Amino acid sequence: MTRPTFYRTAALLALAALPGLASADCGKVSVVSMNWQSAEVLAQIDRFILDQGFGCEVEIVPGDTMPTLTSMMEKGKPDVAPEAWVNAVRQPLDEAVKAGRLHYAARALKDGGIEGWWIPKYLADANPALKTIDDALNRPDLFPAPEDRKKGAVHNCPSGWNCQITTENAFKAWGAAGKGFVLLDTGSAAGLDGSLAKAYERKQGWLGYYWAPTSILGKYEMVKLDAGVPHDKAAFEACNSKADCLRPVKTDWASAEVFTVITDRFKKAGGPAVDYLNQRSWGNDTVNALLAWMSDNQASGEDGARHFLENHPDIWTTWVSPEVAAKVKAAL
Structure with a gap:
């Protein structure tokens, strides 16, 4: 290696090692892991791709539908709810979106619940x-x-x-x-x-x-x-839906709408990572099969995320650019 090349390489490595610089394109982002299997594994998939593909500094936080979305509406955090079942909180959530405090990203489940x-x-x-x-x-x-x-x-x-x-x-x-x-x-x-x-x-x-x-x-x-x-x-x-219903009628169940919801702060600060969350969507057949594998193997959400990323590049590479996909594959 020539001396100028050596110095350039050393300088780049030194800069990358500075606190916060590696995540400059995305910054810090809090991603909620809700307390059911599909939401847990999706949060871990997002963590891996945001971290390895976009250089985000990801913090996983625990949550559940109502308290998480209420916190996002009132306090602007956490930044990302990967799998938000919005039917039960649709009116106040729509109002928060209309006011610009929150934003709908992709439909997390294409088919809905x-x-x-x-x-x-x-x-x-x-x-x-x-x-x-x-x-x-x-x-x-x-x-x-x-x-x-x-x-x-x-x-x-x-x-x-x-x-x-x-x-x-x-x-x-x-x-x-x-x-x-x-x-x-x-x-x-x-x-x-x-x-x-x-x-x-x-x-x-x-x-x-x-x-x-x-x-x-x-x-x-x-x-x-x-x-x-x-x-x-x-x-x-x-x-x-009431226990004291005297004359129930024939009616289909509603298809639950399931979105990824993000804060306005992250939409403005997340850069290309926001584009990923606007694209990232999968079908129930894919999720069912992954959850079955997790149950059979007593796998955690992190295990399930790695299994999915390793075995289904045909799906997840459509969510990101070829450059980001290469980074994620290298990290795997």
Whole structure:
């Protein structure tokens, strides 16, 4: 190496080592990791790409939907909520966006969060007439209850969850009891998952409430039944979501909108990193499969992020420039 080249290289290394200079293009950014699996792994993917690809100084902070978005609206921090399920806080969030305090970036989940009643794909393939909830309720013989095989069973959402109420009201609205069904209490998330896994591995009938994205739908291929009616927002909020609903109506579940939300401070300071967050979006099939891998391998969000980045460059490289992709690949 010639002396001038040596000096230039040494100077560049020295400059890069100065505090804060390596992250000058992006600066410090706080990214919230919410307390469910898909949000946790997405936060870790963002951490790795923002750090290695854009030179950001990333701090991961714990959070949950309501307290995090409230803090962002009122205090302007944390900077990034990678997976914000916005339905429950849409009005004040829209007002904060209109006022310029916050900004919607990409749809974190292209398909949105999905709720409804599901059946195994092998059962749907064997019975192509089963398309809607009404179709399934006309065939209690395909979904025998464990304690009374003459009746069909609808598996309920875990106890204490709001979806337990909405499932009970859907059971009433569709007149399932009069069609020979019982509503089966699964007790917990583990109980619900266990009932589905047991039926799937034995290739038996199963009908019940579930949601996506989740690891169980990544492991077991399920088909969501068509409600046959659109989502009735007014009826759902006024009655179907209430425990004391006397006359629930047939209504589809709403598709939950799931966005990445960023503060105005980071939008102005983040540079090209903001472009990444405006592009970064994935589908439920991808997330389901990743969550299934994480569950099978008892993997953390950080493990899941590395697994995804190593195995799916076909997806994540579309979110960034070739130069940034090269940096991330080198860091892996």
